[in-house]
Amino acid sequence: MAQATLEKRGVRNNPLETLVDRVWRFFCSVRAAVIEIAILAVLVLIGTLRGSAVPRWIADAIPITGGLVDRWYAWDVFHSIPFMFILAILTIAITVCTMNRAPGIWRTINEPTIATTRGFIRNAEVSATATLPEPIDRAVDDYSATLKKKRYRVLAEQHGDSTHVYADKNRWAKLATFPFHLALILILIGGIVGARYGFRDKEFVIPEGSTRDVGHGTGLSVKLEQFNDSWREDGIAASYRSDLVLYENGNEVKRESITVNNPMTYGSTTLYQTSFGQAAQFRVTDAEGRVLYDDSIELGLYRASANPDAPAGVIDLPQVGMQINVIAPDEDRPNAPFLDTLNLKSGQMYVQVRETGPNASSNLPDGVVVQGQPQELNGINIEFVRESRFTLLQVASNPGIPIFWTAAFLLVGGLVITFYFPHRRIRAIFDENGPEGATQVAMAPLAKRDWSGQRDFRNAVTVLSGKFSTEFSIRESTDPYTRPGDRPMPETA
């Protein structure tokens, strides 16, 4: 023993091992975990409020905080170094803590200490004693059989003239803490895998009748065959749908209609319906009749600089070093009518031709084109073929999703098992009592400050009382939370 103490002291004197020991204990500490989770919660709160009007209210109420609030809005908490740091610390803490707790939990499950002391039973918050009208061996057998019927595992050991009995149930549920904590790490891994190996294009626009490449090395392209929408009486979109055709390396591989809650998946790539808008189909030819452009442009991603109610778009013509700016009719005429100087009608588009490149002319020929009537501007013929729509999709590939689903399953499963199958333990000591073959039993649960555990114990005692046809004497301590020296509230105040 003395040798062991010396060796232990020797270990502590080694600076490196002392440091390792301290770091290990830090990561195993529940107190540290509480602080880490609390810091994470505070950062999440700061980030959450950033997406709200609350900081602005603070700045309005306390003008001196204006600069701080501006910085608050500018700080992307969830992608900041402190946030990543605390996540990393928590991940390490979960890993180290799991490694540290696993052997102890395994011992509790497989090799629990059966022997107990009379002091433990005497000092327990609740305990029960009885004199059973049976010899000790039969009493222990009946006790074990009764608890086994209530799903307890019962283990007994002889210590002198006494028999010590340990009973527990739901012992395997103690392992559920591991999948739960593993799930938290897996969620982070899933996020990292998704960010590192996936992609997400948030603004993938396809005008009706057009085809767009997905890119990102997928070899996929998508055609919007048709766009359908329906509207409520109050002017809010009731539903909208894109009829898509998917091509892989030019070959049609899938044809599907998608809505907001029904995306289309092919391989690891998924297309999500996000929004939609107005589009216009144009045909542009040069003086020799060669087609420079025959497609649709989306209107609405841009707005006319002089009138925000007028959707606008751009046609690029790199082969002739030109660009055509297109402005559609005002969408909301009653609003600021003085800004609607173009006064376009349905079936009309304003176009302005701009030369690009170093020798571009500052001359900007423009005009109003009427649907179906080509107009010559700056040497090119511009025809507004028809109005149409564009669909706004998201295209994403996230290889972290299966990891996330696994984590979700482990997280909820782990929590449910931990909470609803609590490990219940009862210790008992059986003693022979007198020459008539009676047995004295004293028992108590391991349920300190655990009201439900103590209630389960009382229920077990009730069942045992029925089995032995003997009244058990239950001793209960006072409420453990009531501080010493406290007195009940006086009846007259």
Place this chain on the structure above:
Amino acid sequence: MEGMVRLSFYLFAATSVSVAAAWVSYVVYGVGFIRLRRTSLATPAGMTVNSASAEFGPPSASAGRFATMFGWFAAVFAGFAVLTRGIASHRGPYSNMFEFSLAFVFVLTLAYMLFERFYEVKQLGAIVMTIALGMCLYLWSLPPRMREVDALNPALQNRPLMTVHVSAAIIAYATFAVSFAAAILFLIQLRKNVSWLPSADMLDDIGYRAVTIGFPMLALVLILGSVWAHQAWGAYWSWDPKETAALFTWLVYGVYLHTRSLRGWRGQRSAIILIIGFIAVGFTYYGNYFFGGLHAYGGVN
């Protein structure tokens, strides 16, 4: 359909009355018996000295019986109000704050009544029914147009997920409200040790048991929300304010669960964390009023 909506509204009105009656009864029961005494003494000098005293005692059993009866009335009326609205809308009625709050009143009263039955204590009702009454008043304050059943906007058109995701949120919030009530009474009991209130030990257990329902439920809310977001928005997590507010709430209760195994924290400090947790619930619940982002619906923006 209009008839069902009207019936649902009448049932909500009945719920409000029952909640108010239950609240009065639970408060009377929770406070206990009080007798005020005034005594006037005449001094030899001819002056009169007045003294007042209050006598406290255990509550009357009949107040408790009435409280329980009205509590069950509230739960049943609210349940039918939600059911009839669900029949009228052909979905889980959770598309705006009126529907969501009505369902919350139902689950809150039901959850509390079940806790009352399981633990055989009624005093928590004084706090839980205060919250329920506050919710009823909030419901009455909402614009009448929100009482109409509207078609879902495209983002919400996923009936199975909306029903389960929002139901889980309501159960989580309701059980957190019960844990909040237990924490308040726990702190009172710790300081006053009132003989007719439940023991602090039991109140601690009620708070914990309520969180063992709410915490996995809120985890389920976050997960099902992610499943839905993955389908509708193309990403299972977008750092949307409503998402992160729910995450914040979950983390606060995560702190609470860890403190229970920490010497010196279990008890008073844990109870304080439960109170902070419920403030976080309120923050998440009413977030639609001040959050932008993807969850900016609910009829209040």
